[in-house]
Amino acid sequence: MEDALNPAICLKDLELSYEDYVVMHSINFVVNKGEIFVVMGQSGCGKSTLLKAMIGLKEPQSGEIFYNGVNFWSQEETAQQKIMRRFGVLYQGGALWSSFTLGENIALPLQLYSKLTAGQIREVVELKLSLVGLSGYAEFYPEHISGGMRKRAALARAIALDPEIIFFDEPSAGLDPVNSRMLDDLILQLRETLGATIVIVSHELASIFAVGDRAAFLDGESKSVLAVGSPKDLLAGSKDPRVVRFLTRAKEQGVSQR
Amino acid sequence: MPDEKIILDYSQPKTLCVRLNGDWLIAAELPRVDPVIAEVSLKDISRITFDISGLKEWDSGLVAFLLHLIRQCQVKPIQVDLEVLPEGVKKLLLLALKVHEKTETVKAEEGSFFTRIADMVLKTIDGVAVLLDFLGETAIAFGRLLRGKVYFRRDDFLFILQRCGADALFLVSLISVLVGIILSFIGANQLKIFGAQIYIADAVGIGMVRAMGAMMTAILMAGRTGASFAAELGLMQDNEEIDALQTLGVSPVEFLVIPRVLALVIMMPLLTIYADLMGILGGFIIGISLLGLNPVEYWQHTQSAVTLSNFWVGLVHSFVFGIIIAIAGCFHGIKCQRSAAAVGEATTKAVVSAIISIVVATAVITFVCQILGV
Numbered sequence: 001m002e003d004a005l006n007p008a009i010c011l012k013d014l015e016l017s018y019e020d021y022v023v024m025h026s027i028n029f030v031v032n033k034g035e036i037f038v039v040m041g042q043s044g045c046g047k048s049t050l051l052k053a054m055i056g057l058k059e060p061q062s063g064e065i066f067y068n069g070v071n072f073w074s075q076e077e078t079a080q081q082k083i084m085r086r087f088g089v090l091y092q093g094g095a096l097w098s099s100f101t102l103g104e105n106i107a108l109p110l111q112l113y114s115k116l117t118a119g120q121i122r123e124v125v126e127l128k129l130s131l132v133g134l135s136g137y138a139e140f141y142p143e144h145i146s147g148g149m150r151k152r153a154a155l156a157r158a159i160a161l162d163p164e165i166i167f168f169d170e171p172s173a174g175l176d177p178v179n180s181r182m183l184d185d186l187i188l189q190l191r192e193t194l195g196a197t198i199v200i201v202s203h204e205l206a207s208i209f210a211v212g213d214r215a216a217f218l219d220g221e222s223k224s225v226l227a228v229g230s231p232k233d234l235l236a237g238s239k240d241p242r243v244v245r246f247l248t249r250a251k252e253q254g255v256s257q258r
Numbered sequence: 259m260p261d262e263k264i265i266l267d268y269s270q271p272k273t274l275c276v277r278l279n280g281d282w283l284i285a286a287e288l289p290r291v292d293p294v295i296a297e298v299s300l301k302d303i304s305r306i307t308f309d310i311s312g313l314k315e316w317d318s319g320l321v322a323f324l325l326h327l328i329r330q331c332q333v334k335p336i337q338v339d340l341e342v343l344p345e346g347v348k349k350l351l352l353l354a355l356k357v358h359e360k361t362e363t364v365k366a367e368e369g370s371f372f373t374r375i376a377d378m379v380l381k382t383i384d385g386v387a388v389l390l391d392f393l394g395e396t397a398i399a400f401g402r403l404l405r406g407k408v409y410f411r412r413d414d415f416l417f418i419l420q421r422c423g424a425d426a427l428f429l430v431s432l433i434s435v436l437v438g439i440i441l442s443f444i445g446a447n448q449l450k451i452f453g454a455q456i457y458i459a460d461a462v463g464i465g466m467v468r469a470m471g472a473m474m475t476a477i478l479m480a481g482r483t484g485a486s487f488a489a490e491l492g493l494m495q496d497n498e499e500i501d502a503l504q505t506l507g508v509s510p511v512e513f514l515v516i517p518r519v520l521a522l523v524i525m526m527p528l529l530t531i532y533a534d535l536m537g538i539l540g541g542f543i544i545g546i547s548l549l550g551l552n553p554v555e556y557w558q559h560t561q562s563a564v565t566l567s568n569f570w571v572g573l574v575h576s577f578v579f580g581i582i583i584a585i586a587g588c589f590h591g592i593k594c595q596r597s598a599a600a601v602g603e604a605t606t607k608a609v610v611s612a613i614i615s616i617v618v619a620t621a622v623i624t625f626v627c628q629i630l631g632v
Binding site: 057082085095097099108109112113 | 409414494497498499501502503504505506507508
C-alpha cells in the first residue's frame with residue numbers, strides 16, 4: 001500500500017465474490033481527499049462490483065473499506081446509512097426515478113436530509129440543475145430528455161447534498177464524444193467548486209487521462225489490482241505489459257475472451 | 259468413413275491426410291468431428307494434413323469442423339498442418355484460435371440426481387429465508403409507519419390508490435355482475451326442481467358477500483395490480499433506481515413497498531363491497547328478467563340472507579387478499595434480477611404466487627370460520 005497522507009477511502013485486502021465465484025481479491029489502495037481517482041480495467045473485470053462494495057451496496061467476502069478512518073462494513077446499518085449520505089453516486093444509466101420530474105429527483109435527498117423549506121429546496125434544485133447546464137428543466141420527466149441530459153440530471157441529484165465523495169460508474173458510457181468531454185469538464189469543475197473526492201469507474205482512456213489524478217488498474221485474469229499511480233506515470237513507467245497495453249490500446253497476442 | 263465429404267488416408271507413416279470433398283456449407287448436412295477423432299485415437303498418428311483437391315464451395319461449416327478438429331488434436335497432441343487449406347479458411351481459423359477458450363465458468367456443474375435434489379432443497383430454504391426477511395422488513399416498516407417515521411411521497415401514494423381503486427372499477431363491475439349472473443343461473447337450475455327459485459336471492463347474496471366477491475376481486479387484482487407492482491419494481495431494479503434509493507439511505511421497503519401494501523389494503527375491502535353489490539345486481543337482473551321473480555321479494559330475501567357476519571367474513575377475506583397481492587407483487591419485483599426476461603419472470607411469479615396464496619387463504623379462513631361457527 002502506498003503512502004496516504006490524507007485518505008478519504010482506504011481499501012484493505014478486499015475480496016469480492018458472487019456466491020462461490022470470486023470476482024476480485026487482494027484489493028488494496030487508498031483514495032486521498034480531494035483527488036480524482038479512476039478505477040480502470042477491461043470490460044467484465046469487476047469494476048462495477050468493486051464500486052458496489054465501495055458505495056455500500058455489496059458486502060465484501062472479506063477485507064475492509066475505511067471512509068475517513070471508519071471501517072464501513074463493521075458498522076451498524078444506521079451508521080452505514082449515515083456514512084452513505086455523504087456519498088453522491090452517478091449510476092451508469094443515470095438511475096433517475098422515472099416517476100419523478102428532474103426537480104423532484106433532486107429535491108428528494110434535500111427533503112429527506114435537510115431542514116430547508118419547500119421554497120428553499122426549489123432554489124437549491126434550480127442551482128444544481130444550473131451547475132450541470134440544465135437550468136429550466138425541473139419540470140421535465142427523465143423520459144422526455146436525451147441520454148446525455150439524463151446523465152447530467154443524475155449528476156445534479158448526486159451532488160444535491162454537497163457530498164464529500166462522488167462516485168461515477170462509467171460516466172461516458174452511451175455518450176457521444178462531445179457530451180463525454182462535457183461531462184469530464186463538469187467532473188473537474190465539481191472537484192474545484194465542491195472540493196469533493198471523486199472516484200470514477202471507467203475504461204474510457206480519453207476520460208481517464210483527462211480527469212484522473214491517480215488510477216488503479218484492475219485485471220480480470222489475475223482478479224487483482226495490477227498497478228496504482230497517475231495514468232501518465234503508469235503509461236510511461238508501468239512494468240506490467242497488461243497495464244501498458246490497456247493504456248495504449250495495444251493489441252495482445254492471444255487475448256483472453258471475456 | 260461412411261461420409262464421402264471426408265476420406266481419411268493413412269498411406270503415409272504416422273500421418274493422416276484428410277481429403278475434403280464437395281461442398282462444405284452450413285445449410286447442407288456436414289460430417290461430425292467426433293467419429294474422425296475416435297478413429298484417429300485408435301491409430302498411431304502424430305500429424306494431420308489436408309487434401310482439398312476435391313473441395314468445392316465452403317463457408318463457416320468447414321471452419322467450425324476444422325476448429326473443432328484442431329482443438330481436439332491440441333489435447334492429444336497431434337500436429338495439424340493447415341498449409342494447404344484455402345487462404346480464407348486459414349485466416350478465419352487463425353482468428354478463432356487466437357482467442358483462448360474460456361474454461362472458467364460461474365455456472366454450477368450438473369451433479370447427480372441426488373445432488374440436484376439437495377440443491378433444489380437448499381435453494382427453496384434460501385428462498386423461504388429471503389421471503390421471511392422481506393416480510394420481517396415490511397412488518398418493521400409498518401411499525402415505523404404507525405409511529406410516523408416512514409417517509410414516502412403523498413402524491414405517489416394517492417396515485418397508487420387511484421390505480422388500485424378507481425381505475426379497476428370497470429373490470430370489477432364487469433366480472434362481479436357476470437359472477438352474479440352465473441351464480442343465479444346455477445342456482446335456478448337446482449332450485450326450480452323444488453319450486454324455490456326465490457332462494458336464488460339468498461344464494462347469490464351469501465355467495466357474493468361471504469367469499470365470491472372478495473375472491474373474484476382478488477384474482478382480478480392479482481393479475482392487474484400485483485403484476486403491475488412486480489413489473490414496475492422489477493424495472494426499477496433493472497434501471498438501478500432502487501440502488502439509487504439505497505445509497506441515499508432510503509429503505510426501498512419503506513419508500514416503495516409500504517405505500518403499495520397500504521393502498522391495496524385500503525382499496526381491496528372497498529372494491530369487495532362494490533363487487534358484492536354488483537354481483538347481487540347481476541343475480542337480481544337475471545332473477546327478475548328471466549326467472550320472473552318479484553323484485554321486492556328478491557330484495558327482501560337478499561336483505562334477510564346477507565347477515566352482518568357474512569359481510570365481515572367477506573371483508574376479512576378482502577383485507578387478507580390485499581396484503582397477499584401487494585406482498586407478492588412487491589417481493590418478486592424488488593428481488594428481480596437485472597434483465598428484461600427477469601422482469602417478465604417476476605411478473606409471472608407475482609401473479610401465480612398471489613393466486614395460489616389467495617386460494618390457500620380462502621381455505622384457511624373458511625376452516626377457521628367453520629370452527630368459530632361464523
